[in-house]
Amino acid sequence: MGLFDKAKELGEKAKQQMAEHPEQTEKYSDEGIEKAGDAVDRLTGGKHRAQVDQAQRAADDRVGE
Secondary structure, three states: OOHHHHHHHHHHHHHHHHHHOHHHHHHHHHHHHHHHHHHHHHHHOOOOHHHHHHHHHHHHHHHOO
């Protein structure tokens, strides 16, 4: 089995787990998006807070689909 086959298999398994546990998926994705946004805010000194918040909302909307 090649590397790409393994990656595809893992992706399919992840999709299956997400479908079986949507509440956990949403919870963990929200936490990850929030932490990533907070890290960017810290690194930029909050200079781009509005853009970061907008990106966080867009990411959350996309993951929620």
